[in-house]
Amino acid sequence: MLCLAPHGRQGAGAPAGRRHTRAAPPSHHHSPTASEEATLYDTFNLRGRVALVTGASSGLGAHFARTLAIAGANVAIAARRLDRLQAVAADISQAGARAVAVPMDVTDATSIEDALTRIESELGPVGVLINNSGVAVTRAAIDLEEDEWDQVVDTNLKGAWLVARACARRMIEARTGGAIVNIASITALRVAGGLAAYAASKAALVQLTRTMSLELARHGIRVNALAPGYILTDINRAFFETPAGEAMIRRIPQRRIGRPEDLDGALLLLASDASSYMTGSVIVVDGGHLQSPL
Numbered sequence: 001m002l003c004l005a006p007h008g009r010q011g012a013g014a015p016a017g018r019r020h021t022r023a024a025p026p027s028h029h030h031s032p033t034a035s036e037e038a039t040l041y042d043t044f045n046l047r048g049r050v051a052l053v054t055g056a057s058s059g060l061g062a063h064f065a066r067t068l069a070i071a072g073a074n075v076a077i078a079a080r081r082l083d084r085l086q087a088v089a090a091d092i093s094q095a096g097a098r099a100v101a102v103p104m105d106v107t108d109a110t111s112i113e114d115a116l117t118r119i120e121s122e123l124g125p126v127g128v129l130i131n132n133s134g135v136a137v138t139r140a141a142i143d144l145e146e147d148e149w150d151q152v153v154d155t156n157l158k159g160a161w162l163v164a165r166a167c168a169r170r171m172i173e174a175r176t177g178g179a180i181v182n183i184a185s186i187t188a189l190r191v192a193g194g195l196a197a198y199a200a201s202k203a204a205l206v207q208l209t210r211t212m213s214l215e216l217a218r219h220g221i222r223v224n225a226l227a228p229g230y231i232l233t234d235i236n237r238a239f240f241e242t243p244a245g246e247a248m249i250r251r252i253p254q255r256r257i258g259r260p261e262d263l264d265g266a267l268l269l270l271a272s273d274a275s276s277y278m279t280g281s282v283i284v285v286d287g288g289h290l291q292s293p294l
């Protein structure tokens with residue numbers, strides 16, 4: 001458990017020259033009271049917030065929507081497949097939270113505006129955006145068709161920008177501030193063969209995150225990115241059962257593929273007031289995969 005020492009210094013921060021000196025216990029040290037503990041955890045709470053998750057009809061987006069609902073948010077879940085969204089919404093509602101399924105194509109600005117207007121009327125203005133919609137085409141760059149490139153970049157980069165732009169405009173107008181979390185990938189930071197359009201779109205999404213964080217800070221809007229490593233979802237389940245997939249898992253320092261719930265801590269941190277002094281940050285959650293030996 002994290003021990004609160006309001007004016008104390010963490011061990012790792014002690015000046016090097018004093019490292020061997022045995023420090024007397026600080027006189028102000030005390031065990032956290034129940035109310036201090038409650039205040040600390042409360043900063044992660046999303047009670048009363050409206051959170052929009054794009055790409056919530058499957059995989060990580062559906063999981064993120066559940067996690068945000070557990071943290072107290074009323075969630076709007078958006079994607080193109082309405083039947084899948086309705087199933088996710090029903091599942092969340094059954095657990096006692098409020099969830100609304102809204103059709104949205106992130107490559108279409110009109111569809112985004114229509115969805116936001118509907119969310120505002122049913123739940124209220126969006127305060128937390130999880131920009132999660134994404135697609136991947138796995139093919140060597142020289143074999144990639146132009147329409148495949150466009151689909152990946154239009155969804156992962158332009159789509160994320162269109163949704164962030166629409167939400168930020170409304171947050172500025174309503175003077176509410178907000179938190180935008182862009183779901184990037186470790187391929188934004190290191191590459192893998194066959195993912196040219198995907199990796200380029202995610203690297204650009206990281207730069208979009210940084211640029212928008214700079215421009216929106218004055219409006220109380222924070223923009224951060226979460227860069228997951230390989231997380232088991234329906235799109236990669238079959239691959240990770242093949243010898244190539246198993247070999248990849250052996251190259252991950254923690255020797256396992258991620259689970260959607262491995263992202264919960266970082267997601268809640270970036271979505272909530274617990275990260276109120278963070279903007280333009282990129283949090284990697286990958287079991288150490290980026291540190292695999294060259």
Ligand SMILES: NC(=O)c1ccc[n+]([C@@H]2O[C@H](COP(=O)([O-])OP(=O)(O)OC[C@H]3O[C@@H](n4cnc5c(N)ncnc54)[C@H](OP(=O)(O)O)[C@@H]3O)[C@@H](O)[C@H]2O)c1
Pocket residue numbers: 054055056057058059060061078079080081082084104105106107132133134135155159183184185186227228229230231232233234235236
């Ligand atoms: N799984 C991983 O290992 C991993 C690792 C790093 C990053 N990520 C990122 O995490 C995000 C979610 O991935 P996932 O693994 O959960 O994959 P997934 O199950 O295929 O989910 C992708 C979601 O994006 C939605 N989507 C695609 N095109 C859309 C469009 N034009 N408009 C609105 N929604 C659209 C899909 O819904 P509809 O088809 O219903 O529209 C679907 O809900 C993606 O951005 C992905 O790049 C995943």
